Amino acid sequence: MNILLAMIPLSILLLIGAGIAFFWAVDHDQFEDMDTPRLLPLEDLPDEQPPEEPPP
Amino acid sequence: MNTPATACWHCGAALPADPPVAQVAGSPRPVCCHGCRAAAQWIEGLGLADYYRLRDTPAERPVEHSTAQVWARPELARHAVRILADGRSEVCLLVEGLRCSACVWLIERGLGTLPGVASVQVNATAQRARVVFDAGRATLPQLLLALERLGYRPLPLDARALDDARRHESRAALKGLLVAGFGMMQAMMYATALYLGAFDGMDGATRDLFRWVGLLVATPVVFYAARPFFAGARRSLAARRLGMDVPVAIAIALIYAASMVETLRGGAEVYFDSVSMFVFFLLLGRHLEMRARHRAANLSDALARLAPACADRVRADGTLERVGAVELVPGDRVHVAEGGILPADGRLESERCSVDETLLTGESLPVTRQRGDTLVAGTLLVQGPARLLIERVGADTALAGIVALVTRAQTERPRLAQAGERAAAGFVARVLALAALTAIGWSLIDPSRAFTATLAVLVVSCPCAFALAVPAALTRALGVLAQRGVLVTRADAIEQLATATHAVFDKTGTLTSPELRLERIEAHDGLDREAALRLAVALARGSSHPAARAIALTLPDVALPAVDGLQVLAGAGVEGRVAGRRLRLGRADFALDGTRIPAGLEEATVLAGDGRLLASFQLSERLRPGTRDALDALTADGLAVEIASGDAPGRVAAIAATLGIAHWSARQRPADKLSRLTALREAGARVIAVGDGINDAPVLAGADVAVALASGAQLAQASSDIVLVGNRLDALAGARQLARQALAILRQNQRWSLLYNLTAVPFGALGFVPPWLAAIGMSLSSLVVVLNALRIGRQEHSPAGSPVAAVAGAGA
Numbered sequence: 001m002n003i004l005l006a007m008i009p010l011s012i013l014l015l016i017g018a019g020i021a022f023f024w025a026v027d028h029d030q031f032e033d034m035d036t037p038r039l040l041p042l043e044d045l046p047d048e049q050p051p052e053e054p055p056p
Numbered sequence: 057m058n059t060p061a062t063a064c065w066h067c068g069a070a071l072p073a074d075p076p077v078a079q080v081a082g083s084p085r086p087v088c089c090h091g092c093r094a095a096a097q098w099i100e101g102l103g104l105a106d107y108y109r110l111r112d113t114p115a116e117r118p119v120e121h122s123t124a125q126v127w128a129r130p131e132l133a134r135h136a137v138r139i140l141a142d143g144r145s146e147v148c149l150l151v152e153g154l155r156c157s158a159c160v161w162l163i164e165r166g167l168g169t170l171p172g173v174a175s176v177q178v179n180a181t182a183q184r185a186r187v188v189f190d191a192g193r194a195t196l197p198q199l200l201l202a203l204e205r206l207g208y209r210p211l212p213l214d215a216r217a218l219d220d221a222r223r224h225e226s227r228a229a230l231k232g233l234l235v236a237g238f239g240m241m242q243a244m245m246y247a248t249a250l251y252l253g254a255f256d257g258m259d260g261a262t263r264d265l266f267r268w269v270g271l272l273v274a275t276p277v278v279f280y281a282a283r284p285f286f287a288g289a290r291r292s293l294a295a296r297r298l299g300m301d302v303p304v305a306i307a308i309a310l311i312y313a314a315s316m317v318e319t320l321r322g323g324a325e326v327y328f329d330s331v332s333m334f335v336f337f338l339l340l341g342r343h344l345e346m347r348a349r350h351r352a353a354n355l356s357d358a359l360a361r362l363a364p365a366c367a368d369r370v371r372a373d374g375t376l377e378r379v380g381a382v383e384l385v386p387g388d389r390v391h392v393a394e395g396g397i398l399p400a401d402g403r404l405e406s407e408r409c410s411v412d413e414t415l416l417t418g419e420s421l422p423v424t425r426q427r428g429d430t431l432v433a434g435t436l437l438v439q440g441p442a443r444l445l446i447e448r449v450g451a452d453t454a455l456a457g458i459v460a461l462v463t464r465a466q467t468e469r470p471r472l473a474q475a476g477e478r479a480a481a482g483f484v485a486r487v488l489a490l491a492a493l494t495a496i497g498w499s500l501i502d503p504s505r506a507f508t509a510t511l512a513v514l515v516v517s518c519p520c521a522f523a524l525a526v527p528a529a530l531t532r533a534l535g536v537l538a539q540r541g542v543l544v545t546r547a548d549a550i551e552q553l554a555t556a557t558h559a560v561f562d563k564t565g566t567l568t569s570p571e572l573r574l575e576r577i578e579a580h581d582g583l584d585r586e587a588a589l590r591l592a593v594a595l596a597r598g599s600s601h602p603a604a605r606a607i608a609l610t611l612p613d614v615a616l617p618a619v620d621g622l623q624v625l626a627g628a629g630v631e632g633r634v635a636g637r638r639l640r641l642g643r644a645d646f647a648l649d650g651t652r653i654p655a656g657l658e659e660a661t662v663l664a665g666d667g668r669l670l671a672s673f674q675l676s677e678r679l680r681p682g683t684r685d686a687l688d689a690l691t692a693d694g695l696a697v698e699i700a701s702g703d704a705p706g707r708v709a710a711i712a713a714t715l716g717i718a719h720w721s722a723r724q725r726p727a728d729k730l731s732r733l734t735a736l737r738e739a740g741a742r743v744i745a746v747g748d749g750i751n752d753a754p755v756l757a758g759a760d761v762a763v764a765l766a767s768g769a770q771l772a773q774a775s776s777d778i779v780l781v782g783n784r785l786d787a788l789a790g791a792r793q794l795a796r797q798a799l800a801i802l803r804q805n806q807r808w809s810l811l812y813n814l815t816a817v818p819f820g821a822l823g824f825v826p827p828w829l830a831a832i833g834m835s836l837s838s839l840v841v842v843l844n845a846l847r848i849g850r851q852e853h854s855p856a857g858s859p860v861a862a863v864a865g866a867g868a
Binding site: 004005008011012015018019022023026027029031032 | 177179223227230231234235238242262265269272273
């Protein structure tokens with residue numbers, strides 16, 4: 001069971017790391033706008049692609 | 057959503073006869089006006105034509121009269137712009153017309169291309185944009201103009217709004233939720249090892265190790281994440297009330313403290329998993345509730361939008377000067393152009409004008425005001441211009457008075473849910489008393505078992521299931537309703553929606569669309585209807601009155617007779633000469649020029665030539681789509697439906713007859729509506745009020761459940777509990793059905809947790825429940841409550857075949 005003495009502190013360190021990352025993300029506006037990012041990949045479409053016709 | 061070819065490519069409005077054409081992405085697109093064409097061409101020119109594919113609602117029509125330049129005044133800009141530490145400027149803009157994610161995309165890129173703009177950050181739900189710019193290379197008016205060209209209406213907010221309390225609150229809540237969630241996961245993992253160890257014979261040292269790490273992860277949960285409960289409990293106690301926070305805080309503190317003592321002295325059992333889970337579930341409920349609350353508009357936004365930011369002050373020499381509305385003082389004279397909004401309350405100094413006072417009265421048609429009449433801030437000048445002697449500004453205006461009325465009605469609102477909260481608080485207080493009794497009893501009989509038994513009572517009866525019974529059901533109901541376009545901003549509204557007995561609807565803008573429609577034409581004097589209509593349309597084109605617009609829209613693209621000397625007379629009608637004959641279109645007494653008005657034409661719009669009646673037009677309001685079905689469903693659901701409108705009796709009666717509503721009242725001012733509501737409530741009714749206008753705001757605030765339409769006034773939304781996002785009234789019927797289901801499940805949850813506690817607590821008190829069983833029982837009872845709550849909104853649980861269920865299904 002001595003492996004626990006290594007694994008438990010490791011899990012706690014990981015937890016603290018995740019917590020710090022999340023706090024950083026909240027403080028740096030990562031959760032301010034939950035709508036736009038899903039559109040960003042669409043922005044870089046090549047120009048030559050014909051525009052979509054509107055439905056009638 | 058892309059708009060069909062009959063509508064403007066940019067804003068989705070109806071197209072005129074010969075629409076201007078914009079070139080977008082290589083194809084010609086018809087638009088409704090030159091403003092829209094400029095906006096579309098500009099978006100194309102920036103290479104942002106993708107916007108039209110990404111958006112899901114049409115854009116706003118660009119503003120015709122820009123107010124951007126007034127923000128160049130340092131007196132005004134000082135209020136809005138904050139200078140950052142590095143010398144750059146930051147401004148927070150309220151962007152009207154910002155409705156979908158594509159708008160966010162467009163604004164971020166559109167403003168980002170301006171020289172000197174360092175960063176743009178747009179929040180679609182709050183309708184705000186924060187822009188950091190270099191004041192040397194970009195100016196505030198340039199930013200505003202760029203937004204206006206994109207078709208939005210930007211309004212710089214007070215610089216204090218930059219330190220947004222709302223933003224702070226949501227960030228703190230998110231962090232607390234995360235800490236509680238991580239803590240819960242870890243604590244449960246360690247607890248599982250402990251429970252298994254209890255069976256398999258874990259050695260004491262390993263057990264203590266798990267307890268200490270459990271203590272380690274539960275500590276931030278209790279001391280950081282659970283702060284809101286302790287703060288709330290402190291506030292309640294300071295106000296000498298026993299709110300829900302008090303027993304919750306006591307339970308958290310006791311379980312945590314007891315577990316810590318057990319860890320230190322190597323006692324029987326620890327409950328760090330229970331306390332973390334408890335905190336997490338409660339925080340989750342609060343977080344969802346807060347998000348719903350933030351999505352609804354707030355009062356300060358509403359006020360900022362209503363009153364214009366600037367005004368034209370008349371100098372002593374008669375020239376005009378553009379100033380900020382905040383700079384006006386009583387005694388100033390202002391000039392308001394046609395189509396402008398009055399900046400403050402004042403007395404009319406010009407001869408006459410026509411204003412839209414929907415704000416105060418709900419009257420759907422403009423009214424005429426004479427010299428010396430008092431006009432109020434926020435009203436729209438339909439026909440002008442007008443010169444005003446300012447009498448009251450800022451917080452003294454009638455508009456501010458309405459806001460105060462709303463605030464007061466809100467604080468006086470009955471809180472049915474407080475009863476439920478009191479029941480839970482009472483229950484927990486009794487459990488605490490019982491725990492104390494157990495401790496005393498056991499210390500008399502067998503002091504060594506006192507601590508374990510007391511802890512077992514606390515944990516087995518832990519208010520978890522009981523405290524979760526209400527939030528779990530409400531949270532699930534809020535989530536399902538939000539998906540169906542019904543935003544609930546106050547969670548108690550669910551209960552009141554389910555138990556309501558009456559529904560009071562506003563007419564203008566709620567049951568009907570804001571526009572009028574030409575219902576019936578009667579031609580006289582040998583004229584055929586086609587010819588009469590053509591003459592009327594030719595005249596009506598000259599006026600912006602809603603009635604004239606409705607007539608003008610009926611014949612958009614035919615050759616019309618030429619009109620000479622067209623003249624608009626405010627509050628009366630239009631006059632002009634066609635083929636030498638003097639024609640008048642408007643109110644009967646004006647058009648017929650004093651001759652006897654034939655019966656039945658008092659409220660009609662009349663066309664007359666040289667004082668002789670040529671034709672009469674009956675205008676009616678259009679019902680919103682789905683209104684009839686919605687009202688039928690609500691009536692079938694056992695609600696007594698009535699209309700309270702500020703409009704004229706004839707028009708209200710017509711709508712009531714169309715919808716089959718027996719009870720209606722007309723010419724109701726906000727105070728009349730409020731007293732009608734109070735009377736209903738005193739007679740024992742629980743009332744749903746549905747409205748959209750600012751004049752409805754006090755009524756909405758005074759009702760048991762207030763429902764506003766998302767297209768309506770911000771102030772109405774701010775004082776409502778439920779906002780219908782899609783503007784479809786039939787969503788309301790579905791929402792009521794769902795609220796009832798949620799309430800049934802909520803009661804089921806409460807009964808179940810009460811039953812569980814009544815069964816388990818005596819065993820715990822008598823010392824029959826080993827601590828691990830208490831913990832499992834507590835977790836299972838909470839799980840049952842949460843799973844039961846997830847049934848809300850499942851279609852198979854609503855009675856199939858009823859019209860209400862069909863509507864709810866269509867709305868999902």
